[in-house]
Amino acid sequence: xxxxxxxxxxxxxxxxxxxxxxxxxxxxxxxxxxxxxxxxxxxxxxxxxxxxxxxxxxxxxxxxxxxxxxxxxxxxxxxxxxxxxxxxxxxxxxxxxxxxxxxxxxxxxxxxxxxxxxxxxxxxxxxxxxxxxxxxxxxxxxxxxxxxxxxxxxxxxxxxxxxxxxxxxxxxxxxxxxxxxxxxxxxxxxxxxxxxxxxxxxxxxxxxxxxxxxxxxxxxxxxxxxxxxxxxxxxxxxxxxxxxxxxxxxxxxxxxxxxxxxxxxxxxxxxxxxxxxxxxxx
Amino acid sequence: xxxxxxxxxxxxxxxxxxxxxxxxxxxxxxxxxxxxxxxxxxxxxxxxxxxxxxxxxxxxxxxxxxxxxxxxxxxxxxxxxxxxxxxxxxxxxxxxxxxxxxxxxxxxxxxxxxxxxxxxxxxxxxxxxxxxxxxxxxxxxxxxxxxxxxxxxxxxxxxxxxxxxxxxxxxxxxxxxxxxxxxxxxxxxxxxxxxxxxxxxxxxxxxxxxxxxxxxxxxxxxxxxxxxxxxxxxxxxxxxxxxxxxxxxxxxxxxxxxxxxxxxxxxxxxxxxxxxxxxxxx
DNA sequence: GAGTGGTCTAGACCACTAT
DNA sequence: TAGTGGTCTAGACCACTCC
Numbered sequence: 302x303x304x305x306x307x308x309x310x311x312x313x314x315x316x317x318x319x320x321x322x323x324x325x326x327x328x329x330x331x332x333x334x335x336x337x338x339x340x341x342x343x344x345x346x347x348x349x350x351x352x353x354x355x356x357x358x359x360x361x362x363x364x365x366x367x368x369x370x371x372x373x374x375x376x377x378x379x380x381x382x383x384x385x386x387x388x389x390x391x392x393x394x395x396x397x398x399x400x401x402x403x404x405x406x407x408x409x410x411x412x413x414x415x416x417x418x419x420x421x422x423x424x425x426x427x428x429x430x431x432x433x434x435x436x437x438x439x440x441x442x443x444x445x446x447x448x449x450x451x452x453x454x455x456x457x458x459x460x461x462x463x464x465x466x467x468x469x470x471x472x473x474x475x476x477x478x479x480x481x482x483x484x485x486x487x488x489x490x491x492x493x494x495x496x497x498x499x500x501x502x503x504x505x506x507x508x509x510x511x512x513x514x515x516x517x518x519x520x521x522x523x524x525x526x527x528x529x530x531x532x533x534x535x536x537x538x539x540x541x542x543x544x545x546x547x548x549x550x551x552x553x554x555x556x557x558x559x560x561x562x563x564x565x566x567x568x569x570x571x572x573x574x575x576x577x578x579x580x581x582x583x
Numbered sequence: 584x585x586x587x588x589x590x591x592x593x594x595x596x597x598x599x600x601x602x603x604x605x606x607x608x609x610x611x612x613x614x615x616x617x618x619x620x621x622x623x624x625x626x627x628x629x630x631x632x633x634x635x636x637x638x639x640x641x642x643x644x645x646x647x648x649x650x651x652x653x654x655x656x657x658x659x660x661x662x663x664x665x666x667x668x669x670x671x672x673x674x675x676x677x678x679x680x681x682x683x684x685x686x687x688x689x690x691x692x693x694x695x696x697x698x699x700x701x702x703x704x705x706x707x708x709x710x711x712x713x714x715x716x717x718x719x720x721x722x723x724x725x726x727x728x729x730x731x732x733x734x735x736x737x738x739x740x741x742x743x744x745x746x747x748x749x750x751x752x753x754x755x756x757x758x759x760x761x762x763x764x765x766x767x768x769x770x771x772x773x774x775x776x777x778x779x780x781x782x783x784x785x786x787x788x789x790x791x792x793x794x795x796x797x798x799x800x801x802x803x804x805x806x807x808x809x810x811x812x813x814x815x816x817x818x819x820x821x822x823x824x825x826x827x828x829x830x831x832x833x834x835x836x837x838x839x840x841x842x843x844x845x846x847x848x849x850x851x852x853x854x855x856x857x858x859x860x861x862x863x864x865x
Numbered sequence: 866g867a868g869t870g871g872t873c874t875a876g877a878c879c880a881c882t883a884t
Numbered sequence: 885t886a887g888t889g890g891t892c893t894a895g896a897c898c899a900c901t902c903c
Contacts, residue, residue, distance in 0.1 A: 326872060329812060352888060363874045368889085376658075376823055377809045384889045385882035505861075521857045525807035525825055525850040527659045530611060540890095541658055543807055543825045543850065551861075568807040568825065575803045575857045579787075579833075608891060634869060645893045650870085666870045667901035822871095 327362050331370035339379055339390055350380060350388040376541040378569020391569070429474040437476075441535075442469040444495060446488050453485045456550060456561040464488040466495070471535055478536045480566035490514070490559060505551075508559065517554040523547050525568050536567050543568040609644045613652035621661055621672055632662060632670040658823040660851020673851075711756040719758075723817075724751040726777060728770050735767045738832060738843040746770040748777070753817055760818045762848035772796070772841060787833075790841065799836040805829050807850050818849050825850040 325333065335356075338344045350371070351359060357367040371388055374380045382388050429436035446464045454462055466486040472479050490512055494504075505516040528536060528544045536544065545568045551560040607615065617638075620626045632653070633641060639649040653670055656662045664670050711718035728746045736744055748768040754761050772794055776786075787798040810818060810826045818826065827850050833842040 325812065328872080354888085363876090365875085366873060369872090371889095373809065373822060376825075382889060383882085384880075385887080387882095387888060516861050519859055519861060521855075523805075523855040523857070524853065525827060527655065527825075530607070540655065541823045543658075543809075545807060571806065573803075573805040575805070575859070577801055577857070577859070579798050579801060610891080636869085645895090647894090648892060651891090653870095664870065665901085666899075667868080669869060669901095 327360065328366050328370040328373070331356065331360055331362070331367060332373045335370065336374055336379060339374075344390050346390050348390050349386075350390065352387055372539065372541060375539045376543070376569075378542070378567070381537075382539060425472050425474075425479070434474045435476075437473045439471045439473065440469065441471055441481075442467070444468045446492060446495065449485065453561060456548075456558070457485060457487060458558050459487070464492070466491045478567070479570055480564055481532065481535055482562060482564050484560055484562035486560055487558075505559075508553075514553040514555065514557065514559065516551055516559060518552045520550045520552075521547055523573070528565075528567075532565055536565070538567055538569075545571050545573075609642065610648050610652040610655070613638065613642050613644070613649060614655045617652065618656055618661060621656075626672050628672050630672050631668075632672070634669055654821065654823060657821045658825070658851075660824070660849070664821060707754050707756075707761070716756045717758075719755045721753045721755065722751065723753055723763075724749070726750045728774060728777065731767065735843060738830075738840070739767060739769060740840050741769070746774070748773045760849070761852055762846055763814065763817055764844060764846050766842055766844035768842055769840075787841070790835075796835040796837065796839070796841065798833055798841060800834045802832045802834075803829055805855070810847075810849075814847055818847070820849055820851075827853050827855075 335344075335350070344350065350356070353364050353368045353371060356371070357364040360367060371380070371382070375382055375388075378391060380388050381391050426436045426438060445467060447467045449457065449459055449462050449465045451462075453459075453465055457465065459465075465488050467484070468486075469481075469483045471481055490508060491504075494507075509515050524546050525543050526546060527540075528538055528542055532538075532544055533540065533542070538544075545564075545566045547562075547564040547566070549560070549562045549564060550558055551562075552558045617626075617632065626632065632638070635646050635650045635653060638653070639646040642649060653662070653664070657664055657670075660673055662670050663673050708718045708720060727749060729749045731739065731741055731744050731747045733744075735741075735747055739747065741747075747770055749766070750768075751763075751765045753763055772790060773786075776789075790796050790798065806828050807825050808828060809822075810820055810824055814820075814826055815822065815824070820826075827846075827848045829844075829846040829848070831842070831844045831846060832840055833844075834840045
């Protein structure tokens with residue numbers, strides 16, 4: 302259908318948006334204006350914004366229009382809302398930087414935490430501690446052996462529906478939720494953990510000492526999508542805000558899969574970095 | 584209304600959402616119901632949904648409430664809206680799967696396209712052709728040599744503000760925009776491309792033959808954020824919809840950086856896969 | 866011309882927070 | 885008790901599409 306003259310730079314169809322000389326809607330104007338004030342630091346981190354009703358009056362619009370603008374800023378993670386209190390500026394430092402599963406520090410003079418994302422009370426805990434924040438690891442369910450459902454059976458490559466160790470937890474820093482982690486482990490390897498005290502020994506380091514299995518390889522599948530109502534509740538984010546949904550599979554040097562996890566993180570709080578080699582030349 | 588006697592399972596801050604026996608808002612109920620009909624296939628791909636006004640009548644709510652529900656589905660990419668026409672179901676097959684920069688086919692009997700993302704009219708073109716769709720590569724600006732700004736100078740690791748080859752294009756399939764790509768290349772290596780016809784020879788294959796430089800390594804930084812008004816216009820997505828913003832640096836086997844690109848893709852249309860090794864054990 | 870989504874208005878009631 | 889965000893209502897006008 303009409304793909305003939307796709308050379309050169311296009312005809313119409315796409316410019317109706319930026320066309321009319323800054324002819325933004327009223328809500329968009331508020332987004333630009335308030336957003337710029339935040340980015341320029343005129344509204345400082347943690348500071349409170351005018352209420353919806355005040356903003357409506359300031360810009361001479363209805364409350365719903367002011368509210369729409371705030372929702373736009375909200376879904377971008379630039380601000381946060383608290384019912385009964387107001388809207389507040391979110392600090393840029395709150396965004397996590399993750400590279401190959403390792404959390405990175407904003408100041409490079411700090412040594413990066415190693416891939417202890419993969420451990421009990423993992424790198425998230427240490428990362429936040431080093432940043433002077435107060436991390437928490439809240440188990441939403443008590444770790445337990447459960448029957449693997451079809452999905453878990455498949456991802457852990459189990460032969461039949463065996464028992465697996467399930468952990469389901471929420472990680473927070475300074476009471477602010479960062480991510481939900483639902484993880485599964487083969488029970489023959491990890492089952493005894495239910496009655497073992499690890500303290501802060503890395504989970505996979507324990508695995509290596511106890512069973513001679515070395516965690517070696519990670520596979521991640523990553524999409525961004527709007528949070529559902531349950532995730533919004535747990536992560537304390539607003540309708541329209543997005544999450545990064547990650548499925549992570551960890552295998553040992555033998556090839557055996559030793560963990561499958563579903564991680565759901567506030568998209569506004571995350572940056573990912575990946576490196577890889579190109580190998581089409583061989 | 585009548586929400587007085589919901590003091591069932593109050594307490595602790597986090598359960599106010601999933602608590603009360605399907606006590607969702609009216610908009611949320613519409614999201615669930617319509618969303619399920621789509622996922623169950625009762626509303627088939629490409630099919631048209633009831634209009635906002637019809638939906639409002641069906642669910643006995645105001646138009647704004649019905650509209651809010653549709654916006655929620657919209658921002659998740661489950662449906663798409665076209666002013667003057669209506670809302671339509673988006674096919675699941677339209678989501679791209681990318682792994683280490685390579686696009687993957689949903690049916691595994693199709694061989695994956697190699698990392699020709701990195702080439703002229705690259706893998707996107709071939710990928711979509713194989714899927715029987717109609718790809719386009721629209722240059723929003725004519726490729727040209729431009730003075731590198733500070734950002735480009737830094738990322739390409741240029742010593743001074745040199746000239747660089749800039750390409751800025753939009754990739755579409757069946758008229759549907761998938762991603763914006765703004766890419767920069769050192770002019771001493773790529774400048775002659777302005778007067779050279781590559782046809783479909785991969786850009787980096789040409790580089791290897793012409794200059795003996797092999798593209799070897801890729802670094803990607805990836806975040807999800809709401810599309811700004813310009814991106815919404817170009818990518819034809821709605822307010823609240825998110826994009827995956829990717830900064831990609833490609834270096835040659837010598838370590839020299841040969842491309843820096845900023846890729847902005849509809850988040851609803853993308854799945855990413857990454858693999859990497861864990862190396863904390865050495 | 867009829868119907869559509871996009872935007873906006875001026876109200877309203879609710880549960881919640883702070884004091 | 886006063887103020888806040890969350891939700892909803894019943895209108896309205898606009899630019900656009902389809903016929």
